[in-house]
Amino acid sequence: MSQEPVETTFTEPGADEDVMVEVRDLRTYYGGDSMFGGPPVKAVDGVSFDIKRGETLGLVGESGCGKTTLGRTLVQLESATGGEVLFDGTDVTELSGKQLKQWRRNSQIVFQDPDSSLNDRMTVGEIVREPLDVHDVGTPRERRQQVRELLDTVGLQREHYYRYPHQFSGGQRQRIGIARTLTLEPDFIVLDEPVSALDVSVQAEVINLLEDLQEEFGLTYLFIAHDLSVVRHICDRVAVMYLGNIMELGPTEELFADPANPYTHSLLSAIPEPDPTSDSDRITLYGTPPNPRHPPSGCPFSTRCPVRIRPDEFAHLDDELWTAINTLREVLRERERADRTTTDRIRELLGRESRFGTIDGIYEEVFGDVTVPPEVEEPLDEAADHVRAGDEASALEVLFEAFGAVCEAEAPDYYTVGDTDRESFCHRHGDEYRSPAEVLDERHG
Numbered sequence: 073m074s075q076e077p078v079e080t081t082f083t084e085p086g087a088d089e090d091v092m093v094e095v096r097d098l099r100t101y102y103g104g105d106s107m108f109g110g111p112p113v114k115a116v117d118g119v120s121f122d123i124k125r126g127e128t129l130g131l132v133g134e135s136g137c138g139k140t141t142l143g144r145t146l147v148q149l150e151s152a153t154g155g156e157v158l159f160d161g162t163d164v165t166e167l168s169g170k171q172l173k174q175w176r177r178n179s180q181i182v183f184q185d186p187d188s189s190l191n192d193r194m195t196v197g198e199i200v201r202e203p204l205d206v207h208d209v210g211t212p213r214e215r216r217q218q219v220r221e222l223l224d225t226v227g228l229q230r231e232h233y234y235r236y237p238h239q240f241s242g243g244q245r246q247r248i249g250i251a252r253t254l255t256l257e258p259d260f261i262v263l264d265e266p267v268s269a270l271d272v273s274v275q276a277e278v279i280n281l282l283e284d285l286q287e288e289f290g291l292t293y294l295f296i297a298h299d300l301s302v303v304r305h306i307c308d309r310v311a312v313m314y315l316g317n318i319m320e321l322g323p324t325e326e327l328f329a330d331p332a333n334p335y336t337h338s339l340l341s342a343i344p345e346p347d348p349t350s351d352s353d354r355i356t357l358y359g360t361p362p363n364p365r366h367p368p369s370g371c372p373f374s375t376r377c378p379v380r381i382r383p384d385e386f387a388h389l390d391d392e393l394w395t396a397i398n399t400l401r402e403v404l405r406e407r408e409r410a411d412r413t414t415t416d417r418i419r420e421l422l423g424r425e426s427r428f429g430t431i432d433g434i435y436e437e438v439f440g441d442v443t444v445p446p447e448v449e450e451p452l453d454e455a456a457d458h459v460r461a462g463d464e465a466s467a468l469e470v471l472f473e474a475f476g477a478v479c480e481a482e483a484p485d486y487y488t489v490g491d492t493d494r495e496s497f498c499h500r501h502g503d504e505y506r507s508p509a510e511v512l513d514e515r516h517g
């Protein structure tokens with residue numbers, strides 16, 4: 073396993089014929105341009121990867137990590153804030169007007185919810201034909217003929233042309249959505265959770281249809297999903313996303329069988345274990361993902377990572393105590409983020425407890441059952457004084473100075489891991505540290 077950071081010296085745009093889409097340092101931020109709006113939501117925060125011609129690239133990650141935004145930016149339904157999206161060498165983020173309209177024919181999106189993505193006042197024929205009308209393709213007669221053939225292709229009947237979407241089941245409605253995306257004969261399709269809203273019994277049928285269509289028309293897919301078993305079944309490679317970043321990307325089987333990144337480990341660990349005799353512990357993540365308006369300054373996963381690197385002097389600290397320190401920091405981050413309500417302020421002024429609780433109460437909850445050595449107690453006491461003065465930011469600064477390390481100070485590099493060209497975004501792949509898998513094995517069995 074190479075432990076050298078990957079130099080992101082990508083090939084010349086369009087130089088590799090196997091590559092269809094080249095994404096370079098792509099950012100999509102929401103808001104943040106008004107004077108009072110606060111910082112922007114960094115939904116996609118600097119991602120780089122390629123999509124190969126004819127492959128299915130999976131995109132997985134917890135709700136809100138930026139999957140949909142990334143998919144929508146690739147097909148230009150969302151404008152990039154920075155970076156490039158090169159389709160066969162052309163940066164489509166720069167297109168506008170006629171050129172953009174022309175290019176849109178090549179790239180389509182299938183939405184998660186067939187119920188809300190189909191206009192119930194249009195017939196199935198009209199819905200599927202609309203893109204042909206917009207792009208003025210062929211004569212009306214040719215269009216109708218093409219739509220009837222498409223209905224056939226997606227497993228519906230030609231007679232369905234004059235029916236309305238509400239007359240169909242969820243699976244059939246998704247077939248209508250798929251037929252519509254195929255009308256302009258695209259090369260690339262973003263499938264945004266295409267089966268999540270469907271009954272389990274029809275999910276497999278729609279997945280099979282998507283696979284057949286890919287083969288028949290040579291399609292390239294970005295497959296967004298939260299159901300990892302579907303991803304494992306359908307995708308050639310998988311990108312794992314967290315807080316607007318790609319944490320790991322590589323061939324599906326290898327990534328599932330031997331995850332490299334701590335976040336991938338955590339995500340896979342949440343899948344119920346098929347072997348009930350297995351004694352490996354689930355990995356429990358601290359807290360919730362950070363607010364994408366205020367992402368951590370180092371590694372995006374650093375606030376929750378189960379194998380975050382510790383400062384040398386605390387390397388041998390009892391795990392329970394280390395967890396308690398992390399919990400406290402998470403609680404203080406939440407407190408800092410949450411705005412005190414007027415009622416809270418009044419209660420505080422009157423000397424009563426606010427909904428935040430007193431810092432002594434929190435310390436009792438968090439550290440009540442663990443032994444705290446003096447070198448840990450000192451920064452904890454200093455932090456508590458800041459909190460008593462209503463200054464969580466300074467308390468967090470003290471705790472960062474004492475317990476923070478490289479993970480929180482710097483963004484990691486991408487490292488090549490495994491036997492294929494898999495990449496993982498984690499400091500622990502550096503030679504000077506123990507690997508994520510080794511540390512996880514020790515702690516979780």
Ligand SMILES: Nc1ncnc2c1ncn2[C@@H]1O[C@H](COP(=O)(O)OP(=O)(O)OP(=O)(O)O)[C@@H](O)[C@H]1O
Pocket residue numbers: 102103113114115133134135136137138139140141142298364
């Ligand atoms: N139009 C918008 N305006 C402002 N913020 C947005 C907008 N769309 C998404 N966001 C925010 O951007 C972040 C990423 O959202 P996105 O929908 O891309 O994530 P996701 O991974 O697809 O989530 P899910 O799995 O729930 O669909 C979230 O914090 C979300 O609240």
